[in-house]
Amino acid sequence: MSVKVNELGKLPTGETVSCYTLKNGNGTEASFTNLGGILMSMLVKDRDGNFRDVVLGHDTVETLFTNAGHMGEPVGRNANRICTASFEINGKTYQLAKNDHERNSLHSGPDYWRTRVWTAEYADAGLGSYVMFSLVSPDGDQGFPGNAHVSVTYTLSEDDALSIHYLANADKDTVFNMTNHAYFNLNGEGSGDVLDHLVWINASHYTPADRESIPYGTIDAVEGTPMDFTSPKRIGQDIGQEFDQLSFAGGYDHNFVLDQYDGTVRLQATAQSQSSGIKLSLYTDLPGMQFYTANGLSDAHGKLGHVYGNRSGFCMETQYYPDCLHEKTWPSSIVKAGTDYDTTTVFAFSTDNK
Secondary structure, rough: EEEEEEEEEEEOOOOOOEEEEEOOOOOOOOOOOOEEOEEEEEEEEOOOOOOEEEEOOOOOOOHHHOOHHHOOOOOOOOOOEEEHEEEEEEEEEEOOOOOOOOOEOOOOOOOOOOHEEEEEEEOOOOOOEEEEEEEOOOOOHOOOOOOEEEEEEEEEEOEEEEEEEEEEEEOOOOEEEEEEEEOOOOOOOOOOOEEEEEEEEEEEEEEOOOOOEEEEOOOEOOOOOOOOOOEEOOOOOOOOOOHHHHHHHHEEEEEEOOOOOOOEEEEEEEEEOOOEEEEEEEEEEEEEEEEEEEOOOOOOOOOHHHHEOOOEEEEEEOOOOHHHHHHHOOOOOEOOOOOOEEEEEEEEEEEOOO
16 A cells, blocks of 8 residues: 655645545555545556546646536535525524525535645555545635534545545534535546446435426435436436436436435445446445436546546435435434534445456
8 A cells, every 4th residue: 555645736825736646556546636635536447457547537736726517526515406505503594605596505616625725644554545634614614604624534445445434523503415526437537428337326216306406305216217227227228318307407417315224334336337347336324326427517628638528427426415404304414513424435446357
């Protein structure tokens, strides 16, 4: 195991932006930056033993700062959407910026955590090298209550699993609903679309949403609809069907209600490239996962001069359900003062010849 650090550049403020690369004994590498704690790359072997970078992203300070599509960001305090950009805690209403359809909050923007330099700690540890990024988010930051201390720890194991551990607490009751917005292409970033990927999601239900991607508040069965991934199928198999949910979002961009959720880390989804043989297995202790097929990417300039287009990646964003703050019967993203928000998601990689 090893950890390598190199400087990417500086912000206009003079702050140094660095890249931290974890490498295990298989040669698998994962790279991150202290600018936003962003996952920049993930090099894994295909079935022929060749390394492919399976994460879309950016490789300059300038493009990381603007980051089209939120690639690789650990989004917080709240990922996904909050209707009317407002919510209530303990009888008090909190107003957030309206950065989505001029009335909703999306990914807690526009003052994103990705534009901040996080404190980095790293080490070689027995079962895996890690890098931990931490941030102090003051009371009122992005509109949320409470002085918050947040950390995101990435650990790369010897069996090619990237673990993401989120830990946060605040001195007031507040909202924590973090995720990582990594875009994966198991053929390699910049290689085209992901419509050939086989996807399985352990979810017999999902939360349908309106044209603004705000859930209606119902939990509907996937059976008999294009939303059914309970048996592995190609992403492209049903994506073009005439179905209101696909029409509204331009593809898949939906929260799946994960089966057997009990708060423990368990296998909840897989994706596999039939071309490269690379398989991704997702484990999480959260109740939901947003499956997104990069419907909004259009001529996004990424690494090595690559231009990412529509459906050039897919996201599996573990989370509490979107707009759960307005649905009292859904699992809640409200965290009491002094209580830890503590959650783990694992992306494990393998090939079909193992």
